[in-house]
Amino acid sequence: MDFMLSDQDRQFRDHCRRFAQDILAPLAARYGETQDVPAELVAAMARAGLFTLLLPKELGGPGVRALPICLAREELAGVYCPADVTLAMQGLGGYPIYLAGSSAQQEKYLGPIGRGEMLASFALTEAGAGSDVNAMQSQAVERDGGFVLNGSKLFISNGYAAQFITTFVKTPQPGNPRAMSAFIVDKGTPGFKVARRLELIAPHDLTALEFKDCFLPRENLLGQVGQGFKIAMQTLEVLRMSVGAAAVGIGRAALAAALDYAQRRVQFGAPIADFQATQFKLAEMATELDAARALVYRAAIKKDGGLARAARDASMAKLYATEAAQRVVDQAVQIHGGVGLLKGSAVERLYREIRALRIYEGTSEIHKLIIARSLLAKA
Numbered sequence: 602m603d604f605m606l607s608d609q610d611r612q613f614r615d616h617c618r619r620f621a622q623d624i625l626a627p628l629a630a631r632y633g634e635t636q637d638v639p640a641e642l643v644a645a646m647a648r649a650g651l652f653t654l655l656l657p658k659e660l661g662g663p664g665v666r667a668l669p670i671c672l673a674r675e676e677l678a679g680v681y682c683p684a685d686v687t688l689a690m691q692g693l694g695g696y697p698i699y700l701a702g703s704s705a706q707q708e709k710y711l712g713p714i715g716r717g718e719m720l721a722s723f724a725l726t727e728a729g730a731g732s733d734v735n736a737m738q739s740q741a742v743e744r745d746g747g748f749v750l751n752g753s754k755l756f757i758s759n760g761y762a763a764q765f766i767t768t769f770v771k772t773p774q775p776g777n778p779r780a781m782s783a784f785i786v787d788k789g790t791p792g793f794k795v796a797r798r799l800e801l802i803a804p805h806d807l808t809a810l811e812f813k814d815c816f817l818p819r820e821n822l823l824g825q826v827g828q829g830f831k832i833a834m835q836t837l838e839v840l841r842m843s844v845g846a847a848a849v850g851i852g853r854a855a856l857a858a859a860l861d862y863a864q865r866r867v868q869f870g871a872p873i874a875d876f877q878a879t880q881f882k883l884a885e886m887a888t889e890l891d892a893a894r895a896l897v898y899r900a901a902i903k904k905d906g907g908l909a910r911a912a913r914d915a916s917m918a919k920l921y922a923t924e925a926a927q928r929v930v931d932q933a934v935q936i937h938g939g940v941g942l943l944k945g946s947a948v949e950r951l952y953r954e955i956r957a958l959r960i961y962e963g964t965s966e967i968h969k970l971i972i973a974r975s976l977l978a979k980a
């Protein structure tokens with residue numbers, strides 16, 4: 602698939618691959634599965650320049666492009682989940698500031714994100730508002746030159762470790778009761794707290810947040826009142842296909858483990874890799890992963906080039922890659938037999954980790970709706 606990449610993108614991908622092998626894998630072995638975001642991990646990612654991907658050119662970065670984010674996530678995700686989630690959350694929390702932030706906001710938050718001095722998070726989902734974002738109940742009302750936030754958020758990644766949360770709430774206006782706005786909420790703001798840490802089948806920093814008469818000065822508003830929905834959707838459109846890239850990374854790790862095991866495991870006097878049934882599985886796994894990667898690259902290249910139907914392609918990439926990677930990991934477990942189910946085996950971890958990717962940043966069903974609507978609009 603390298604033919605789809607420029608020399609510069611290939612070099613960057615190789616840099617990420619070396620980082621994953623030489624630095625990330627030992628960190629993963631040291632810290633293991635964790636709900637925390639180890640400071641040593643953040644420092645290592647910053648030293649490797651990974652967070653500069655979220656820095657616009659005006660602030661000394663390479664400019665924000667979807668393709669390098671995808672290339673990095675594919676390399677990180679199969680090796681250490683907190684690294685992948687942290688890169689994604691820096692993007693999700695930072696991109697709205699890149700899109701709509703004032704120059705003061707960009708300087709205050711994007712520079713530190715790019716240097717790994719600040720961790721970001723992104724809070725859209727609520728208990729009653731998952732796929733149906735507009736059902737959110739959290740509200741901000743204008744008062745005393747600022748806004749008072751009340752409500753709660755659920756399933757917020759890196760919410761515990763982050764220094765600030767880019768938060769979306771309703772700001773009803775006369776004539777537009779459904780208006781939504783985006784705010785930067787700094788950790789430590791009175792009235793804002795992490796209400797709970799949530800336990801996942803594959804742990805990462807996941808939280809429920811609470812806002813109780815939380816006063817935010819006007820300078821914490823991102824863009825204009827009422828622009829929140831657009832900012833959230835534009836952000837998700839850039840990051841969405843990178844979930845597909847992370848899925849490909851997890852699938853790739855599962856395929857590597859399956860190839861290795863199939864050549865070592867002997868039954869009926871021969872390595873199970875000699876049986877055609879195993880070979881067919883391996884062939885299907887590799888083919889599905891290549892197809893998924895091609896869709897991810899296409900979506901990212903089209904998005905970065907501002908080409909037509911980029912949103913539909915992003916949904917196709919996210920949908921196909923996460924569903925395909927789930928099948929690939931499942932087959933890898935099958936090839937490992939009982940060993941694949943033992944706690945501590947690589948494929949057992951990947952089996953738990955891949956599951957969330959079909960749910961977050963739009964479930965598979967929601968992406969099918971987006972794709973179908975786009976097809977029908979053309980018909």
Ligand SMILES: Cc1cc2nc3c(=O)[nH]c(=O)nc-3n(C[C@H](O)[C@H](O)[C@H](O)COP(=O)(O)OP(=O)(O)OC[C@H]3O[C@@H](n4cnc5c(N)ncnc54)[C@H](O)[C@@H]3O)c2cc1C
Nearest residue numbers: 723724725726731732756757758957960961962963964966
């Ligand atoms: C590990 C993890 C991390 C997350 N991180 C974040 C984060 O950092 N920030 C954040 O804001 N959110 C985050 N989320 C939330 C995530 O985006 C939501 O879980 C997701 O949007 C789905 O919402 P829901 O869980 O409420 O499911 P629901 O919307 O209740 O959906 C339940 C089921 O109904 C289906 N369904 C819903 N509507 C339709 C429809 N119209 N047609 C067909 N089927 C439909 C869905 O596809 C799904 O199968 C995270 C979630 C997880 C699991």
